Amino acid sequence: MQWGWNAKWEDVFDPWRKEGLEPARVVLEHKHTYTVVTSSGELLAEITGRMRHLASGRADYPAVGDWVAVAARSNEGRAAIHGIVPRISKFSRKTAGAVTEEQIVATNMNTVFLVMALHHDYNVRRMERYLTAAWESGANPVILLSKADLSERIEEAVREMEQIAFGVPVHVVSTLEGKGLDSLAPYVGPGQTVAFLGSSGVGKSTLINRLLGREAMETGVIRQSDGRGKHTTTHRELLPLPGGGLLIDTPGMRELQLWGADEGFGTSFADIEELSGQCRFPDCRHDREPGCAIQAALADGTLESGRYNSYIKLQKELAYFERKESKALQAAEKLKWKKIHQAVRNRPHR
């Protein structure tokens, strides 16, 4: 079994192995089925009724990148998925709808390439958001500044990225000119899984095709007027590199919504969190309180106001989703009690 399988996975898989199941990796997600790969090839798989019954949320269903335990019917080209092997990383976002739902973009990646193009797409604040979500995913973020052939201010951009992303590698690439691609080799070595994230039209699929050496993914033509593309990639897919690495292409994200990002939040805004710990009052609102370290840092320029504003904005967004989530939970709880009351009321009297 290749596809990133190793001794650690084998260890965790032991109980399923004893049940006679074999490991498979999800490479494509369809409406109710999944394309998975096993050591004997590709199969179309469905989850068992039991798994469906026990599922309480999106995270209980397979996603691209997952290792699953299957009972294969190789002669039919089909398989039944009995369980998901615990994930080592998971990149999620929130779908904005009536009910906030988790959408799993990719799982079990070692690295996430946060791709931002060096022309119209370039936006420092957006990269901060990507970083926040990437830290939360459990995978290592790497920043790729793409379409270097279209920019004159590359060095400045790299400096800006290094300021917001302490210790995160930054690579400048131009797939068109074939520049900077060699520097990506360490991330895509044998058994390594990398997910590509970034707005539509930044060149994720073009770069993936280039690394694969074939046109596996369709790529888009950008509108000249505003440099923006329509969404060309519409699904997520795990693609094996000839050298043994694995790439996950994803549709461009118009807006990245965070999912349970509290932890990652602290990591990418570590400096601000640290500053607020230095305020004189522990419950300082960083408004006009005396001895406020944040206001002092803003005043003397050590903290850039734009950066502080995006911190505030993110905090508000997180608070909003927490409220929305708790509303959904409250509604579910209410419904449960309503049903219990009804059951009690309808109980025949003796």
Ligand SMILES: Nc1nc2c(ncn2[C@@H]2O[C@H](COP(=O)(O)OP(=O)(O)OP(=O)(O)O)[C@@H](O)[C@H]2O)c(=O)[nH]1
């Ligand atoms: N100038 C230039 N154009 C590029 C480069 N890489 C990709 N492009 C062009 O950018 C456009 C969009 O590329 P895609 O690879 O489809 O972008 P994507 O990120 O996969 O977009 P979605 O699938 O919609 O998320 C295409 O017209 C590419 O030819 C590059 O390095 N330089």
Ligand SMILES: [Mg+2]
């Ligand atoms: Mg694409």
Ligand SMILES: [Zn+2]
């Ligand atoms: Zn303060």
